[in-house]
Amino acid sequence: MFQALADPNRRQMVQRLSEGPASVSELAAPLQMTLSAVVQHLAVLEGAGLVRSQKIGRVRNCQLETQALRAAERWISERRTLWERRFDRLGAFLAEQAAESEEENGA
Amino acid sequence: MFQALADPNRRQMVQRLSEGPASVSELAAPLQMTLSAVVQHLAVLEGAGLVRSQKIGRVRNCQLETQALRAAERWISERRTLWERRFDRLGAFLAEQAAESEEENGA
DNA sequence: GCGATACTTAAGCTCATGCTTCACCAACCA
DNA sequence: TGGTTGGTGAAGCATGAGCTTAAGTATCGC
Structure with a gap:
C-alpha cells in the first residue's frame, strides 16, 4: 500500500x-x-x-477507499509515537539525573 | 518519502x-x-x-527522525478527511432530499 | 447501423531498484 | 602489532516497475 x-x-x-x-x-x-x-x-x-x-x-x-488510507496513517502514527514516547522518557530520565546531580552538589 | x-x-x-x-x-x-x-x-x-x-x-x-513521518502522516490524513467530509456532506444532502420528499408526500 | 467515445488487454521496451561480491579502510583490542 | 570487527564504495546483475503502441471490445448518440 x-x-x-x-x-x-x-x-x-x-x-x-x-x-x-x-x-x-x-x-x-x-x-x-x-x-x-x-x-x-x-x-x-x-x-x-x-x-x-x-x-x-x-x-x-x-x-x-478511506479504510486503507486510515491503515497507512495508523502504521506511521504508531511508529512515530512509539519513538516519541521513548524520547520523552529519555528526557525525563535526563532531567531526573540532573536533579540528582543538583542534590549531590547541594549536599 | x-x-x-x-x-x-x-x-x-x-x-x-x-x-x-x-x-x-x-x-x-x-x-x-x-x-x-x-x-x-x-x-x-x-x-x-x-x-x-x-x-x-x-x-x-x-x-x-519523526518530522518526516509526521509529514507523511499529515499528507494521508488531509486527503482522507477531505474525502470523508465530502462524504458526510453527501449524506446530509441525501437526508435533506429525503426530508423534502417526505414533505411533498405530506402536502 | 455507424462513427465516436471510453475503456481494456497484450506485448514489448527501458530504466530504476534491490541485491551481491569484492576490495578496502578505520578503529578496537589482545 | 596484527587480527578482528564494523562499515564503505564501486561494479555488476536480475528483476520489476512504468510507460508506449497497437489492436480489440462494449457503449452511446445520431
Whole structure:
C-alpha cells in the first residue's frame, strides 16, 4: 500500500479522488500519459485497496477507499509515537539525573 | 518519502528504529541480506529524511527522525478527511432530499 | 447501423531498484 | 602489532516497475 502511494502520479490520482469521484479519463486528464498507463496505475491503487471502482455503461467511476488510507496513517502514527514516547522518557530520565546531580552538589 | 517506506525491509528498519536507536549491524541482524544492502537501504531512509545517523568510532548510530513521518502522516490524513467530509456532506444532502420528499408526500 | 467515445488487454521496451561480491579502510583490542 | 570487527564504495546483475503502441471490445448518440 505504501508501494502504491510511492508513485507521484498515483498520489496525484489519490489527490484528485480526495476531491470527489472521477472517471478514468478525468483521472488521466492532468497526467501527461496514455490512458493505458493510467488504467495500470488505477489497478495498483485498487489492488492496494485505496480505490474502489465500478463500471457504469462505458465509463468507470472511481472513488477513494478511506479504510486503507486510515491503515497507512495508523502504521506511521504508531511508529512515530512509539519513538516519541521513548524520547520523552529519555528526557525525563535526563532531567531526573540532573536533579540528582543538583542534590549531590547541594549536599 | 513514500518511496522510502515502500520497501518492506526498510519498513522493518523503521519499525526497529521506532523501538530505539541502533547501529547498522543491529539493523542488519534480522534482515536476511548483506550489510552492504542494509547500508544502501539506510541511505534511502536518510535521503528521505526519515533517519538521522552519526558515526561514533567505527559504529554508526541511527535514529528515527519523526518530522518526516509526521509529514507523511499529515499528507494521508488531509486527503482522507477531505474525502470523508465530502462524504458526510453527501449524506446530509441525501437526508435533506429525503426530508423534502417526505414533505411533498405530506402536502 | 455507424462513427465516436471510453475503456481494456497484450506485448514489448527501458530504466530504476534491490541485491551481491569484492576490495578496502578505520578503529578496537589482545 | 596484527587480527578482528564494523562499515564503505564501486561494479555488476536480475528483476520489476512504468510507460508506449497497437489492436480489440462494449457503449452511446445520431
